[in-house]
Amino acid sequence: MLNREDFEILNTGIIYFDNAATTQKPRSVVNKIVDYYTKYTANAHRGDYDISLKVDEEYESTRDKVKNFINAEDRSEIIFTKGSTESFNMIVFGFMAHYLQKGDEVILSKGEHASNLLPWISLAKQIGFTIRYASLEEDNSLSMENLKEMINSNTKVISLAHITNSIGDVRPIKEIGELCKENNILFVVDVTQSIGHLRVDVIENNISFLGFSAHKMLGPTGVGVLYGKKELLEKLVPLEYGGGMNIAFSSSGEYELKELPFRLEAGTRNIAGVIGLGAAIDYLENIGLQNIHEYELELKKYLVEKMKTVPNIKIYNETSPSGVLLFNVGNYFSQDVAIYLNKFKICIRAGNHCAKMLQEVICSTNTCRVSLYFYNTKEEIDKLIEALKDQDKILETVV
Amino acid sequence: MDVKLKRDAILDNYQNPANRGLPDDKDYRQVNSRNESCVDNITVAAKIVDGKVEDVKFDGDACAICTSASSVMTKELKGKTKEEAEVIIDNFERMINELPYDEDVLGELNIYNEVYKQPSRKKCALLPMNSIKQIIESK
Ligand SMILES: Cc1ncc(COP(=O)(O)O)c(C=O)c1O
Numbered sequence: 001m002l003n004r005e006d007f008e009i010l011n012t013g014i015i016y017f018d019n020a021a022t023t024q025k026p027r028s029v030v031n032k033i034v035d036y037y038t039k040y041t042a043n044a045h046r047g048d049y050d051i052s053l054k055v056d057e058e059y060e061s062t063r064d065k066v067k068n069f070i071n072a073e074d075r076s077e078i079i080f081t082k083g084s085t086e087s088f089n090m091i092v093f094g095f096m097a098h099y100l101q102k103g104d105e106v107i108l109s110k111g112e113h114a115s116n117l118l119p120w121i122s123l124a125k126q127i128g129f130t131i132r133y134a135s136l137e138e139d140n141s142l143s144m145e146n147l148k149e150m151i152n153s154n155t156k157v158i159s160l161a162h163i164t165n166s167i168g169d170v171r172p173i174k175e176i177g178e179l180c181k182e183n184n185i186l187f188v189v190d191v192t193q194s195i196g197h198l199r200v201d202v203i204e205n206n207i208s209f210l211g212f213s214a215h216k217m218l219g220p221t222g223v224g225v226l227y228g229k230k231e232l233l234e235k236l237v238p239l240e241y242g243g244g245m246n247i248a249f250s251s252s253g254e255y256e257l258k259e260l261p262f263r264l265e266a267g268t269r270n271i272a273g274v275i276g277l278g279a280a281i282d283y284l285e286n287i288g289l290q291n292i293h294e295y296e297l298e299l300k301k302y303l304v305e306k307m308k309t310v311p312n313i314k315i316y317n318e319t320s321p322s323g324v325l326l327f328n329v330g331n332y333f334s335q336d337v338a339i340y341l342n343k344f345k346i347c348i349r350a351g352n353h354c355a356k357m358l359q360e361v362i363c364s365t366n367t368c369r370v371s372l373y374f375y376n377t378k379e380e381i382d383k384l385i386e387a388l389k390d391q392d393k394i395l396e397t398v399v
Numbered sequence: 400m401d402v403k404l405k406r407d408a409i410l411d412n413y414q415n416p417a418n419r420g421l422p423d424d425k426d427y428r429q430v431n432s433r434n435e436s437c438v439d440n441i442t443v444a445a446k447i448v449d450g451k452v453e454d455v456k457f458d459g460d461a462c463a464i465c466t467s468a469s470s471v472m473t474k475e476l477k478g479k480t481k482e483e484a485e486v487i488i489d490n491f492e493r494m495i496n497e498l499p500y501d502e503d504v505l506g507e508l509n510i511y512n513e514v515y516k517q518p519s520r521k522k523c524a525l526l527p528m529n530s531i532k533q534i535i536e537s538k
Contacts, residue, residue, distance in 0.1 A: 333438075333460075333461065333462040333463065333466075334438070335438045335439070335462040335523075336462050336463050339462075339517070339519060339520070350438060351438045352438075366438060366460065395406075395410055395413070395463055396406065397517075398406055398409045398410065398413075398463050398464055398467075398520075399402050399405050399406045399409060399510075399513055399514075
């Protein structure tokens with residue numbers, strides 16, 4: 001258990017096992033946001049007065065923190081968005097729409113989140129490029145062998161999650177990044193599930209673009225990051241036009257846009273959110289991602305061991321090296337299990353985890369998902385196990 | 400009706416649902432419904448002849464409340480006229496949504512009169528009604 005005292009909600013008896021959906025927020029992040037709203041509310045990049053300058057300072061210092069956090073070369077490679085979903089839509093519709101052509105191939109996998117699938121599927125319909133799905137191994141992890149075989153001279157992009165939200169497998173992004181480099185392929189990485197758990201280095205892994213959301217790494221909702229290598233990001237055509245992103249425009253129809261990163265940040269941004277994200281990064285750096293990862297693996301190991309003592313449990317991803325466990329209890333419908341556990345204030349997720357294509361692979365439409373974070377404990381896991389051992393009572397919650 | 404009886408009735412309809420299985424028959428119209436939280440997935444099929452619900456069946460992958468409510472719904476609507484069916488559906492929806500309703504028309508569907516206490520279950524109970532309404536309205 002790490003730093004549990006920083007999370008008030010954990011004192012209320014709530015056992016929060018839905019960290020892949022969103023994480024809890026430490027006091028320091030909340031305080032940072034409250035400070036902005038109570039001590040120096042002003043717009044960014046606009047004013048000549050002290051509190052507005054303070055806003056710029058805080059907002060732009062988050063950009064530096066993100067740059068360092070993912071080891072980007074230049075601060076202008078960091079764009080603040082609403083979250084992963086917007087980041088991926090910008091990559092696909094702002095960049096790929098002008099880059100890909102009929103006949104090109106994009107490699108994805110069936111384990112991806114909707115936000116790294118639907119934009120591609122939609123653009124492929126317009127342009128006519130081909131989407132190919134890298135196959136998965138028996139344990140649902142990505143088959144590197146198959147990935148290598150799929151690459152040919154038409155392959156232009158590989159876009160994959162670093163860690164999937166469905167089964168929590170960790171992709172070997174260094175190796176895939178090298179493959180991309182050798183074959184002149186753009187490498188897009190969805191780090192939404194990894195950014196608060198594992199070190200992500202855009203240079204070491206040869207990453208062309210990445211996206212993540214602050215809310216899955218202790219930060220607030222409504223804010224996220226798009227990273228792109230400078231020479232690529234320069235070619236990303238804005239999807240939004242308005243204030244803050246232009247230098248000049250006139251009735252003759254001429255306009256001139258700002259340099260990066262401002263060109264891709266039209267309108268008033270989620271200032272409080274960005275500032276909160278900065279505090280979340282500070283917090284994570286303080287604990288250390290390595291410590292977080294090691295502790296999560298220890299918890300997962302404990303969880304798997306204990307789950308095996310419960311009758312009728314089917315586990316789908318025992319070996320995935322992250323804090324995600326996917327399971328079903330006998331023939332009980334996953335939602336019935338989740339609602340039953342709620343009686344004990346245990347929060348888990350039931351459903352298909354927004355990775356609807358994975359159903360085609362694991363042959364089960366619905367599963368229960370426990371996703372752990374550093375503030376979870378073995379005692380919490382024991383309570384879950386106790387409740388699951390009493391599984392005859394699951395359906396008593398119908399009335 | 401006490402809670403235990405209600406629970407037993409719900410679970411009986413969940414574990415041994417009536418009218419489960421979709422017919423391969425062109426005279427039936429089918430409508431699929433899913434609930435927003437991406438979980439329940441139910442298809443209802445009904446045969447409507449001369450303004451009467453001659454037969455209703457369902458199938459799908461859904462939780463205890465949704466599956467059992469589909470089962471009870473098929474039993475209650477079978478043989479009713481469209482107008483009678485609409486009255487039942489309307490009153491059932493009112494009951495789930497905590498509005499005044501007429502329990503006399505609901506028959507076995509009254510076993511769901513405490514679902515409102517679990518807001519996350521409301522959509523599950525209403526899902527089969529969503530399908531059957533579309534079938535009835537379309538003819
Ligand atoms: C792997 C992955 N990618 C993308 C997303 C989308 O994130 P958001 O909804 O914050 O835009 C999620 C969220 O569940 C995710 O788990």
